[in-house]
Amino acid sequence: MKSVDQDDHCRRKEVIGEVRRASGTWGFFRLVNHGIPLTVTDEIIKGIKRFHEQDTEIKKQFYSSDPDLYVSKYANWRDRLESYPLDIIVQYWKHITKLADTVIGLLLEALGLEKDHLKRIFTDFLVLSGHYYPACPEPELTLGTSKHSDPSFFTLLLQDHIGGLQFLHRNQWVTVKPISGTLIVNIGDLLQLINNDKFKSAEHRVLANRNGPRVSVACFLNTKSSDNTKIYGPLKEILSEENPPIYKYITMKEYIEHYIKKGLGGVSALDHFKLSSN
Ligand SMILES: O=C(O)CCC(=O)C(=O)O
Ligand SMILES: [Fe+2]
Numbered sequence: 001m002k003s004v005d006q007d008d009h010c011r012r013k014e015v016i017g018e019v020r021r022a023s024g025t026w027g028f029f030r031l032v033n034h035g036i037p038l039t040v041t042d043e044i045i046k047g048i049k050r051f052h053e054q055d056t057e058i059k060k061q062f063y064s065s066d067p068d069l070y071v072s073k074y075a076n077w078r079d080r081l082e083s084y085p086l087d088i089i090v091q092y093w094k095h096i097t098k099l100a101d102t103v104i105g106l107l108l109e110a111l112g113l114e115k116d117h118l119k120r121i122f123t124d125f126l127v128l129s130g131h132y133y134p135a136c137p138e139p140e141l142t143l144g145t146s147k148h149s150d151p152s153f154f155t156l157l158l159q160d161h162i163g164g165l166q167f168l169h170r171n172q173w174v175t176v177k178p179i180s181g182t183l184i185v186n187i188g189d190l191l192q193l194i195n196n197d198k199f200k201s202a203e204h205r206v207l208a209n210r211n212g213p214r215v216s217v218a219c220f221l222n223t224k225s226s227d228n229t230k231i232y233g234p235l236k237e238i239l240s241e242e243n244p245p246i247y248k249y250i251t252m253k254e255y256i257e258h259y260i261k262k263g264l265g266g267v268s269a270l271d272h273f274k275l276s277s278n
Contacts, residue, residue: 024199024200025169027167027186027187027201028187028202029184030176030179031103031185034102036095036099041092043091044217047089049160051081051085051086051130053213062081066080072146074142076142076144077144077208078145079132082128092217096126099183103154103221107154107191111199113237125223128218129220130217131144131215133206133212135209135210135212144206144207144209147205148204149192149204150188151255152220153191153222154187155220156184156221159178159215160178162178162213162214162215163175165184165216166207167186173205188221189259190223193233193234193250195234201270228251230251231251232255233247233248234247246276248274
């Protein structure tokens with residue numbers, strides 16, 4: 001994707017076309033001219049790397065248990081943290097909240113929905129998660145991150161130069177080449193649910209790697225946790241006789257509980273909420 005913030009109407013149409021095609025076919029697209037300076041993307045990656053390479057004694061105060069660890073069959077070869085005590089996070093955050101807003105607009109336009117929908121659907125709540133994948137001596141025996149789709153509306157993902165991120169496309173794993181400073185936007189389950197499968201969430205995974213460490217930063221656009229009782233389902237305005245609802249209307253609480261119980265790997269958590277599954 002090229003510049004998305006130009007005022008040029010024709011160019012915007014072109015960009016929306018690209019977003020629509022990529023979101024409907026691949027479930028993800030790359031953002032090139034997103035406005036976040038290279039110094040900021042480089043510094044956040046370096047900052048997260050430094051944080052994880054500190055002494056265990058210092059890191060201990062940030063330990064908590066990962067809900068997936070006791071559910072999934074395999075433990076992921078990575079560490080993750082959601083709140084880093086780093087100044088660079090504050091800077092990155094300012095850029096990413098602005099960018100998330102731009103991406104919401106693009107995705108809604110690509111879906112043919114009015115921008116007014118924005119406030120109603122996206123009670124936006126961004127969560128930043130930083131990942132550190134240590135070099136793995138036997139990468140063929142495990143994964144950095146098991147196959148999954150994100151439970152978010154969408155995710156803004158920044159990765160360093162090591163690589164290993166793969167998306168499932170027509171039953172084949174496709175590697176996303178790391179390109180410095182670019183961001184990947186991947187469609188999450190919640191967006192798939194509300195647009196009734198027009199854009200599908202992207203199944204992805206991260207390979208474990210002998211060359212490491214690898215660092216990535218994911219910003220998930222979720223619903224507000226206080227919105228746990230709000231009902232989400234296929235939007236009425238996109239449904240028709242030819243496009244009947246595929247999913248039940250559910251709360252995020254129900255969805256997240258099922259997502260965690262199911263664990264990473266295996267089938268999509270959304271399948272459980274298909275109307276035909278009953
Ligand atoms: O590390 C990555 O590149 C991807 C991580 C990821 O998919 C996730 O945390 O949901
Ligand atoms: Fe993910």
